[in-house]
Amino acid sequence: MILQSLSISRTEFETATGWQLKPEGACHGEICVPLPEEVNADIARGIVDVSAVAERLGMPIVHDAEMGLWALGPASMSGRALSTAVAPELELPDVDGNMFQLSSLRGKKVVIVSWAPY
């Protein structure tokens, strides 16, 4: 995800990464990674110290100083692309820009097919 600032809202962080920020830590599926107390205090106020959470989850932050942008990469602390078999939320637009949530298909089997027009 692209960041203009290393301090963002909790909702923004959760939507962009798929990790939920709860009192017990950063959680996804059955995994919860505890966060430092001061980080939790900020989260309780709705603000995420991205560097602190990223460090715990093994998410790289890449800075392009010239463009004034940061990008946050995915969690790497498990060493595998999936750290749990619980499907992450996936929220993407259709061709007309209407947002769709994968979780809306709970109760059905789903095959997600990735393709590209090139």
Added chain:
Amino acid sequence: MWQAFRNEVHTRGLEIVTVGMDTLGAESCRPFIEAANAEHPSLIDINHVMAERFGVINIPNGIWIDEEGIIVRPAEPAPVPGGKTPPPSAPPVGLPQRMTDILTEASKIVTDRDSYSAALYDWIENGSNSKFALSPDEVIARSGNRDTSTAEASAHFSLAQHLWNAGHRDAAIKHFRETHRLQPDNFSYKRQAWSLMAPPEAGPFARFIQGPMEGQESDWPFEGDWVTDVRAMGAENYYPSFKE
């Protein structure tokens, strides 16, 4: 395409969700989605979120998720059931050399369409009792490597696609190059960047050229290109074979 398979199986509790991974966004995907008359969710992923969330590194690719939202097969090559693999044939004469090379390599690519298709029908029929529905530990183990470099590659890709769409071509290319260096086995990250260099004179197939046209080699901004990389890996290894 997948719509025909979906027509056949959706009353048996299965839904297809297609995700078009393209930095150029909805308009480049629209003609394909409309031609398919897709009734299933057909989504657009400009940032290759599928790579970050699910470890998708090439296309076409499928991920199976059960009724409870548990992944039972992680990202793997997904030939469309019932689709046709064209018989090997020599490329037409008179094409530019690069197109001939692409078609020659592409004709050597192997897919496990029948095995994949049989596995999918088995899962639809038998659910968690299907031998093709993997345990959570196996799903995680097969989900692909994610070391620090791989994760960093995704961060560089985010910057690259963002800068490309903001019109900063050179800055975007710098980050695409880092993406490719850090995760060389992510073929969709490579193809995405190469396809953006499409030579306008190459017509409707321009985005498939994915390499320099003759005489323009010194302007090509990447280490690899489709033909060179596929030859190096061996076209028969382009897709890992289906594993029960």
